[in-house]
Amino acid sequence: MKQLSTKVTSNGHGQDSSYFLGWEEYEKNPYDEIKNPNGMIQMGLAENQLCFDLIESWLAKNPDAASLKRKGQSIFKELALFQDYHGMPEFKKAMAEFMEEIRGNRVTFDPKKIVLAAGSTSANETLMFCLAEPGDAFLLPTPYYPGFDRDLKWRTGAEIVPIHCSSSNGFQITESALQQAYQQAHKLDLKVKGVLVTNPSNPLGTALTRRELNLLVDFITSKNIHLISDEIYSGTMFGFEQFISVMDVLKDKKLENTEVSKRVHVVYSLSKDLGLPGFRVGAIYSNDEMIVSAATKMSSFGLVSSQTQYLLSALLSDKKFTSQYLEENQKRLRSRQKRLVSGLESAGITCLRSNAGLFCWVDMRHLLDTNTFEAELDLWKKIVYNVKLNISPGSSCHCTEPGWFRVCFANMSEGTLDLALKRLKTFVESTDCGRMISRSSHERLKSLRKKTVSNWVFRVSWSDRVPDER
Amino acid sequence: MDLLSRTATCNSHGQESSYFLGWEEYEKNPYDVVKNPHGIIQMGLAENQLCFDLLESWLIQNPDAASFKRDGQSIFRELALFQDYHGLSSFKNALADFMSEIRQNRVSFDSNNLVLTAGATSANETLMFCLANPGDAFLLPTPYYPGFDRDLKWRTGVEIVPIQCSSSNGFRITKLALEEAYEQAKKLNLNVKGVLITNPSNPLGTTTTQAELNILFEFISKNKNIHLVSDEIYSGTAFSSSEFISVMEILKNNQLENNEVFNRVHIVYSLSKDLGLPGFRVGAIYSNDKDVISAATKMSSFGLVSSQTQYLLSSLLSDKKFTKNYLRENQSRLKSRQRMLVTGLEAIGIGCLKSNAGLFCWVDMRHLLSSKTFEAEMDLWKKIVYEVKLNISPGSSCHCEEPGWFRACFANMSEETLKLALKRLKKFVDNGILPRSCQVGESQSLKSSRKKTTMTTVSNWVFRLSFHDRDAEER
Numbered sequence: 046m047k048q049l050s051t052k053v054t055s056n057g058h059g060q061d062s063s064y065f066l067g068w069e070e071y072e073k074n075p076y077d078e079i080k081n082p083n084g085m086i087q088m089g090l091a092e093n094q095l096c097f098d099l100i101e102s103w104l105a106k107n108p109d110a111a112s113l114k115r116k117g118q119s120i121f122k123e124l125a126l127f128q129d130y131h132g133m134p135e136f137k138k139a140m141a142e143f144m145e146e147i148r149g150n151r152v153t154f155d156p157k158k159i160v161l162a163a164g165s166t167s168a169n170e171t172l173m174f175c176l177a178e179p180g181d182a183f184l185l186p187t188p189y190y191p192g193f194d195r196d197l198k199w200r201t202g203a204e205i206v207p208i209h210c211s212s213s214n215g216f217q218i219t220e221s222a223l224q225q226a227y228q229q230a231h232k233l234d235l236k237v238k239g240v241l242v243t244n245p246s247n248p249l250g251t252a253l254t255r256r257e258l259n260l261l262v263d264f265i266t267s268k269n270i271h272l273i274s275d276e277i278y279s280g281t282m283f284g285f286e287q288f289i290s291v292m293d294v295l296k297d298k299k300l301e302n303t304e305v306s307k308r309v310h311v312v313y314s315l316s317k318d319l320g321l322p323g324f325r326v327g328a329i330y331s332n333d334e335m336i337v338s339a340a341t342k343m344s345s346f347g348l349v350s351s352q353t354q355y356l357l358s359a360l361l362s363d364k365k366f367t368s369q370y371l372e373e374n375q376k377r378l379r380s381r382q383k384r385l386v387s388g389l390e391s392a393g394i395t396c397l398r399s400n401a402g403l404f405c406w407v408d409m410r411h412l413l414d415t416n417t418f419e420a421e422l423d424l425w426k427k428i429v430y431n432v433k434l435n436i437s438p439g440s441s442c443h444c445t446e447p448g449w450f451r452v453c454f455a456n457m458s459e460g461t462l463d464l465a466l467k468r469l470k471t472f473v474e475s476t477d478c479g480r481m482i483s484r485s486s487h488e489r490l491k492s493l494r495k496k497t498v499s500n501w502v503f504r505v506s507w508s509d510r511v512p513d514e515r
Numbered sequence: 516m517d518l519l520s521r522t523a524t525c526n527s528h529g530q531e532s533s534y535f536l537g538w539e540e541y542e543k544n545p546y547d548v549v550k551n552p553h554g555i556i557q558m559g560l561a562e563n564q565l566c567f568d569l570l571e572s573w574l575i576q577n578p579d580a581a582s583f584k585r586d587g588q589s590i591f592r593e594l595a596l597f598q599d600y601h602g603l604s605s606f607k608n609a610l611a612d613f614m615s616e617i618r619q620n621r622v623s624f625d626s627n628n629l630v631l632t633a634g635a636t637s638a639n640e641t642l643m644f645c646l647a648n649p650g651d652a653f654l655l656p657t658p659y660y661p662g663f664d665r666d667l668k669w670r671t672g673v674e675i676v677p678i679q680c681s682s683s684n685g686f687r688i689t690k691l692a693l694e695e696a697y698e699q700a701k702k703l704n705l706n707v708k709g710v711l712i713t714n715p716s717n718p719l720g721t722t723t724t725q726a727e728l729n730i731l732f733e734f735i736s737k738n739k740n741i742h743l744v745s746d747e748i749y750s751g752t753a754f755s756s757s758e759f760i761s762v763m764e765i766l767k768n769n770q771l772e773n774n775e776v777f778n779r780v781h782i783v784y785s786l787s788k789d790l791g792l793p794g795f796r797v798g799a800i801y802s803n804d805k806d807v808i809s810a811a812t813k814m815s816s817f818g819l820v821s822s823q824t825q826y827l828l829s830s831l832l833s834d835k836k837f838t839k840n841y842l843r844e845n846q847s848r849l850k851s852r853q854r855m856l857v858t859g860l861e862a863i864g865i866g867c868l869k870s871n872a873g874l875f876c877w878v879d880m881r882h883l884l885s886s887k888t889f890e891a892e893m894d895l896w897k898k899i900v901y902e903v904k905l906n907i908s909p910g911s912s913c914h915c916e917e918p919g920w921f922r923a924c925f926a927n928m929s930e931e932t933l934k935l936a937l938k939r940l941k942k943f944v945d946n947g948i949l950p951r952s953c954q955v956g957e958s959q960s961l962k963s964s965r966k967k968t969t970m971t972t973v974s975n976w977v978f979r980l981s982f983h984d985r986d987a988e989e990r
Binding site: 048049050051052053054058092094097100101104108111112113119121122124125126127128163164166167170174175176177178179181195196200238269271308316320321322323324325333335336339340342343345346347348349350351352353356 | 518519520521522523524562564567570571574578581582583589591592594595596597598633634636637640644645646647648649651665666669670740742779787791792793794795796804806807810813814816817818819820821822823824827
């Protein structure tokens with residue numbers, strides 16, 4: 046329709062992808078323990094529902110924060126009028142300190158370099174507006190969060206060129222993949238403005254290794270481009286390794302206050318770590334004053350409600366709370382991930398070995414009829430409609446290999462997770478294919494346990510560490 | 516710097532305009548009755564601070580709304596997880612009803628046609644993304660809100676072509692001006708995608724008249740590719756509800772529901788002015804076009820309203836006893852505060868455009884200019900900011916085509932502060948740089964125009980100046 050913009054009439058919002066279609070199916074027939082026990086279980090939503098009790102308990106002990114009071118006095122008027130796009134100073138300070146705490150206080154964040162946004166959806170788009178012209182490209186490792194197709198490209202006109210990662214090395218970013226992506230962009234006549242990574246990764250559930258981070262920093266240095274690190278899942282790191290932020294790497298490479306550090310930007314949000322997606326709290330962190338300045342003005346299009354800024358500045362300023370929360374959050378996520386992993390294993394299904402996130406990257410290649418995306422979609426439909434589990438097919442995440450699925454574990458009760466695993470096991474075992482496959486995958490499992498070095502390199506879930514914890 | 520986008524490095528955020536510079540001066544030296552009695556009084560911020568007592572009293576009586584409770588039960592989890600870009604239905608229903616109530620239920624709004632956004636700033640930008648491509652143009656009557664230069668153009672690449680309005684007819688939109696703007700756009704090789712009006716107007720403080728609305732509708736009926744966006748953010752500030760005519764009413768009264776023009780008229784709303792809650796970031800787009808609603812809904816992902824805030828306000832606005840009382844009280848207080856400013860200015864020999872809405876007056880200081888130029892307007896403005904210590908907005912920042920007009924806000928301060936501001940202004944005018952002859956001349960011209968106006972009631976109405984028949988009655 047000529048009357049509306051091309052943004053409206055094109056498909057750039059990306060919402061016809063299966064990622065969103067699975068949601069729609071779920072909406073029609075949602076599982077409820079009592080009202081709809083045969084309904085679809087939602088395993089496609091990366092929500093963190095494991096620690097609400099901690100937040101609710103804090104709210105009960107600190108009623109002023111929600112009631113728009115400070116020390117018993119109403120500050121309603123002050124908050125109602127506060128629309129300064131620089132954000133509430135107490136809130137930015139609390140955010141900066143929380144981000145430091147998540148990184149073991151190894152690096153510091155200056156509140157003046159934080160720009161608040163209405164969620165990381167807004168933060169990522171704003172960064173694109175600041176860094177890229179229509180037609181410029183950002184390189185993203187695959188598989189990646191399907192929402193990026195909308196967030197980074199739709200209204201900005203920027204392009205995404207994939208950095209292909211494969212299961213052969215646990216989907217890690219390699220130098221050759223980076224260079225290939227860069228060349229590909231060149232072939233497509235696209236100017237590369239930067240690389241964007243999600244660390245820890247969605248959908249992989251793995252934190253980037255130091256090797257990968259060094260590679261990235263070296264790459265953007267040599268190409269004179271930007272690096273955006275979306276660290277929205279930084280507080281979900283439950284592995285025994287430390288989370289390494291791109292900020293750690295800048296510090297360790299002594300690149301702080303250099304020209305390169307001005308081209309490294311971090312995106313954060315409270316939607317995953319704190320489980321508060323409804324409150325729309327995101328942030329951009331940049332060492333480049335011009336970007337902070339432009340992004341600040343752009344944040345006018347998506348400011349955080351002052352009511353919410355106030356509540357969360359009180360919450361995050363309580364260091365006793367944040368330290369207890371982060372520790373407990375990690376513990377519960379770790380235990381929930383293990384439950385999913387071992388449940389899948391008993392159905393002969395393995396996952397990429399993960400140490401973060403709210404989901405596992407599940408290997409169902411052995412359940413495909415053929416090694417094709419058509420077969421992946423067929424399998425997905427069976428799982429959605431027959432097994433009644435909404436999981437996300439790898440193709441929706443631009444994975445180059447068919448057969449991988451993202452399965453969330455933190456958005457439901459333990460009981461529901463167990464039920465989902467039971468349904469899946471029944472499905473796998475009920476098919477002839479399934480019976481043969483669980484036997485051979487069991488064999489595969491045994492043989493892989495012998496190769497301890499490749500276990501670590503392959504980052505698969507049946508590694509040395511697992512027998513200890515069993 | 517090549518590393519940043521042109522969008523980031525260019526100036527179309529518009530924030531070097533005097534509109535924003537006045538704010539900066541104020542920030543450096545803000546008036547405080549106790550701590551800084553000689554500081555700058557902020558009269559450049561269109562905030563509504565007159566009815567917080569009503570809101571605070573409601574909050575005290577209804578503590579659940581802010582405490583994440585429904586009927587005493589915690590719904591924290593539900594709200595924390597609620598990020599559906601369709602919005603909280605209880606909130607959209609309440610907002611749709613509130614919008615109808617403001618229009619005295621002469622029209623009704625369907626919550627399915629409502630898209631929530633983080634403020635009208637976000638709503639307006641989103642609508643541009645939906646209706647126009649980079650390089651397309653929207654026609655806007657001048658003077659207009661300076662923020663539009665950023666909101667409508669910056670990241671969207673859309674252009675604004677002004678519809679020049681002049682004091683000769685009270686800054687009303689004329690058919691001629693509209694057509695001239697359209698021609699001008701064509702000359703500039705710009706594809707006109709729509710007209711955007713603010714009704715009631717910022718900075719004029721006047722409701723759009725039936726005649727103007729007829730002109731606009733005639734225009735878009737003739738040009739079937741052109742949209743009409745009506746930013747009705749100040750609708751609840753019309754001193755009398757019957758004087759505000761929404762574009763929705765035109766559609767209804769002319770039975771245009773089945774006409775294709777129905778899909779080309781869109782409304783923007785927000786709670787920032789009527790309820791005085793700019794910090795909560797609550798805006799909305801209302802459209803009858805399903806495709807626009809669908810696209811705008813997806814785009815709202817970039818600026819959703821916090822669920823915490825949606826819940827609080829759905830409770831507030833669902834309380835019809837509250838909304839009825841609030842709207843009436845708000846109108847009454849605004850009217851009386853505007854009166855205070857108008858009469859205070861009149862006593863200094865300064866006239867305003869006759870206004871019936873908004874949080875500000877459009878003040879005529881042409882007689883205080885040293886010359887009829889924008890340079891002289893800037894000089895006067897600087898004196899007022901730095902010497903009189905009042906931050907008011909110069910007409911040039913609103914793209915007014917005539918120098919000498921200023922927007923002065925009246926609802927963002929206490930009565931005492933307003934009186935002080937008027938006192939300072941009087942002192943400036945009485946002792947100011949103007950030679951006595953000018954002052955005499957000015958009060959004489961006031962007297963003579965009063966004579967003129969009592970004789971020619973038609974031109975009074977057309978000129979919409981504050982010193983006219985009606986004032987004599989109310990005094």
